[in-house]
Amino acid sequence: MCLGVFVTNDQRPDRTACDLVPIAWDEVAGAVRLLDQTALPGRADQRLVRSTADLVQAIAELAVRGAPSLGIAGALGVVVAVDEAAREGWDEARRDAAIDAVRGARPTAVNLAWGVDQVRPLLGQGRDAVLAAALALTEDNLAANRELSRRAADWLLERIDRPRLRAITHCNAGALATAGWGTALGVLRDLHERGRLELVYADETRPLLQGARLTAYELAALGIPHVVQVDSAASSTILRGLVDFAVVGADRIAANGDTANKVGTLGLALACDAAGIPLVVAAPWSTVDLSTADGSGIVVEQRGSQEILQWAGERTAPEGTQGFNPAFDVTPSRWVSVIATERGVVEPAHGTTPRDLA
Amino acid sequence: MCLGVFVTNDQRPDRTACDLVPIAWDEVAGAVRLLDQTALPGRADQRLVRSTADLVQAIAELAVRGAPSLGIAGALGVVVAVDEAAREGWDEARRDAAIDAVRGARPTAVNLAWGVDQVRPLLGQGRDAVLAAALALTEDNLAANRELSRRAADWLLERIDRPRLRAITHCNAGALATAGWGTALGVLRDLHERGRLELVYADETRPLLQGARLTAYELAALGIPHVVQVDSAASSTILRGLVDFAVVGADRIAANGDTANKVGTLGLALACDAAGIPLVVAAPWSTVDLSTADGSGIVVEQRGSQEILQWAGERTAPEGTQGFNPAFDVTPSRWVSVIATERGVVEPAHGTTPRDLA
Numbered sequence: 001m002c003l004g005v006f007v008t009n010d011q012r013p014d015r016t017a018c019d020l021v022p023i024a025w026d027e028v029a030g031a032v033r034l035l036d037q038t039a040l041p042g043r044a045d046q047r048l049v050r051s052t053a054d055l056v057q058a059i060a061e062l063a064v065r066g067a068p069s070l071g072i073a074g075a076l077g078v079v080v081a082v083d084e085a086a087r088e089g090w091d092e093a094r095r096d097a098a099i100d101a102v103r104g105a106r107p108t109a110v111n112l113a114w115g116v117d118q119v120r121p122l123l124g125q126g127r128d129a130v131l132a133a134a135l136a137l138t139e140d141n142l143a144a145n146r147e148l149s150r151r152a153a154d155w156l157l158e159r160i161d162r163p164r165l166r167a168i169t170h171c172n173a174g175a176l177a178t179a180g181w182g183t184a185l186g187v188l189r190d191l192h193e194r195g196r197l198e199l200v201y202a203d204e205t206r207p208l209l210q211g212a213r214l215t216a217y218e219l220a221a222l223g224i225p226h227v228v229q230v231d232s233a234a235s236s237t238i239l240r241g242l243v244d245f246a247v248v249g250a251d252r253i254a255a256n257g258d259t260a261n262k263v264g265t266l267g268l269a270l271a272c273d274a275a276g277i278p279l280v281v282a283a284p285w286s287t288v289d290l291s292t293a294d295g296s297g298i299v300v301e302q303r304g305s306q307e308i309l310q311w312a313g314e315r316t317a318p319e320g321t322q323g324f325n326p327a328f329d330v331t332p333s334r335w336v337s338v339i340a341t342e343r344g345v346v347e348p349a350h351g352t353t354p355r356d357l358a
Numbered sequence: 359m360c361l362g363v364f365v366t367n368d369q370r371p372d373r374t375a376c377d378l379v380p381i382a383w384d385e386v387a388g389a390v391r392l393l394d395q396t397a398l399p400g401r402a403d404q405r406l407v408r409s410t411a412d413l414v415q416a417i418a419e420l421a422v423r424g425a426p427s428l429g430i431a432g433a434l435g436v437v438v439a440v441d442e443a444a445r446e447g448w449d450e451a452r453r454d455a456a457i458d459a460v461r462g463a464r465p466t467a468v469n470l471a472w473g474v475d476q477v478r479p480l481l482g483q484g485r486d487a488v489l490a491a492a493l494a495l496t497e498d499n500l501a502a503n504r505e506l507s508r509r510a511a512d513w514l515l516e517r518i519d520r521p522r523l524r525a526i527t528h529c530n531a532g533a534l535a536t537a538g539w540g541t542a543l544g545v546l547r548d549l550h551e552r553g554r555l556e557l558v559y560a561d562e563t564r565p566l567l568q569g570a571r572l573t574a575y576e577l578a579a580l581g582i583p584h585v586v587q588v589d590s591a592a593s594s595t596i597l598r599g600l601v602d603f604a605v606v607g608a609d610r611i612a613a614n615g616d617t618a619n620k621v622g623t624l625g626l627a628l629a630c631d632a633a634g635i636p637l638v639v640a641a642p643w644s645t646v647d648l649s650t651a652d653g654s655g656i657v658v659e660q661r662g663s664q665e666i667l668q669w670a671g672e673r674t675a676p677e678g679t680q681g682f683n684p685a686f687d688v689t690p691s692r693w694v695s696v697i698a699t700e701r702g703v704v705e706p707a708h709g710t711t712p713r714d715l716a
Binding site: 229312 | 399400528559561562563564565567570571574575578584585586587588589590591592593594595597621622624625628629632658666667669670672673674675676677678679680681682683684687688
């Protein structure tokens with residue numbers, strides 16, 4: 001296993017799992033090991049990072065991305081700064097400036113700052129205490145993902161009477177965005193390990209194609225049979241009876257179960273409701289925002305037109321045409337069959353809500 | 359107006375409308391005039407075609423496409439063959455071979471053969487009789503499109519109490535696929551001419567982007583305010599109350615009103631139903647197939663993986679990943695609010711069906 005810590009460079013017992021770990025501590029190299037996601041799916045390049053400057057650059061380039069991954073990057077960045085300071089003979093002020101540079105590498109990524117702040121108070125206890133705390137964050141994320149995946153898989157297997165299930169998913173809520181296990185894809189991985197998964201339909205997920213690029217990569221690495229389809233095929237795939245359930249991650253879950261996730265999730269929810277199959281939201285408890293009563297309090301991020309209107313530098317629409325590019329949509333709780341977190345499972349469509357787990 | 363016949367090359371009274379005529383007879387040049395759709399939306403190049411060989415090439419290159427357009431191309435192709443035979447001194451056998459070449463330029467496009475066969479029996483009556491018959495086909499298509507557009511617009515304006523309506527559409531059912539008016543886009547054009555259209559959300563329509571490339575081009579040429587969005591944004595655009603109705607074309611309509619159209623139409627239908635707004639299907643009567651009782655009798659064409667899995671020659675998914683690429687979906691009649699044809703309007707969701715117009 002190379003989840004969390006790489007113990008050796010060359011004799012990794014589980015090559016597949018290693019290809020899905022976005023960020024980890026390499027004990028042999030004494031460095032952060034990153035999977036360079038900018039090269040996916042064409043290449044799965046590993047990158048060793050020994051300096052805070054290189055880490056800042058990797059984060060800015062999106063070589064590592066995803067909220068939980070960035071939290072871990074922030075925490076491990078403090079270790080890198082301590083080691084670099086010792087190696088280069090930096091004073092404390094220079095070391096702290098390097099840590100601040102990691103903390104601010106992507107200003108809007110709150111998890112990055114959160115990860116730094118989780119371990120920074122331990123600097124007085126020495127480098128090994130900081131490393132232990134950073135690794136504990138990684139373990140916590142992995143444990144939460146595995147637990148919520150197990151709970152969601154149990155829920156599904158109790159309700160769907162088929163030897164092996166067929167699923168649809170949207171976007172990428174997988175190992176590559178977390179500490180190395182995943183949420184929506186963690187559920188599929190759990191079912192696969194139990195021998196209970198038949199086939200996954202992965203929406204390509206326009207405009208950035210996280211489904212085609214990342215989800216398909218993860219499913220291939222895990223040996224899970226899958227096909228990629230355009231997003232607009234989801235409704236007919238569901239209503240033709242080709243899948244038994246849909247599973248997605250979440251960006252934010254309101255107290256009543258209304259769920260914000262990648263735009264297109266709402267379309268899956270409508271089709272699942274019409275077909276009478278469950279929509280499963282798989283997300284760590286940290287995604288639940290009890291201070292937001294319902295979806296009306298969630299602001300949907302509007303992104304730039306150019307993501308839609310051009311491809312590989314060429315315009316796909318006429319000059320002058322504007323794009324409308326909401327990054328997320330909000331699925332009302334009445335269409336959310338189940339929310340699986342590491343704390344437990346609730347069924348918003350049947351009246352239980354995240355509040356019941358608080 | 360340059361619908362159907364171009365009377366002059368340089369003094370076209372309505373430049374906008376001319377940019378939306380995919381194929382017409384140019385009286386001055388004595389030739390077929392094509393809008394080269396392979397160059398859209400970047401350029402709107404007009405091409406004069408004087409030989410059957412050039413026409414066959416234009417059809418094969420998809421410079422002209424869409425079932426009604428190809429029917430007209432077939433009919434006008436017979437005129438081109440007659441003129442070419444006179445000019446080049448061909449005998450009848452050579453002329454007939456040239457007509458057959460046009461007829462078979464795209465073997466699966468039945469409308470091409472249909473267009474040839476409509477006018478070929480008139481060869482004995484002379485070239486002008488053939489031309490008149492070809493122009494009559496054009497006029498018939500235009501008249502049918504205009505009539506069904508008017509009926510759909512009337513239906514909408516009777517039911518939606520807003521000064522100007524906001525619409526969503528999917529794919530391209532416009533002038534460029536017909537004789538120069540359009541079906542779904544014809545409805546929008548009719549509303550626009552009455553000053554009753556506010557804004558159109560055009561789905562980009564993966565995998566081939568007919569929405570971004572062609573629908574946005576047509577709306578821009580007509581001066582209709584519009585935005586392009588990814589297909590998966592349709593559900594939230596509808597459920598957030600941003601539009602008053604959806605309008606689409608159809609590839610085939612069963613006797614009970616079940617409607618096959620570009621994949622993604624079903625998702626619009628589900629969202630319209632949930633939002634309580636109408637889904638309008640706009641299609642000429644020739645699209646209705648009374649010999650097919652319902653949607654279960656419609657075979658959905660599966661197209662190749664490469665349309666999904668690569669872009670501009672680059673793979674977007676890992677090597678080995680397969681694509682699932684249904685070209686159409688079938689929307690059950692209970693979610694089809696209205697079908698507007700030139701014969702009249704029926705409301706399948708409320709129990710009237712195309713059979714009632716037979």
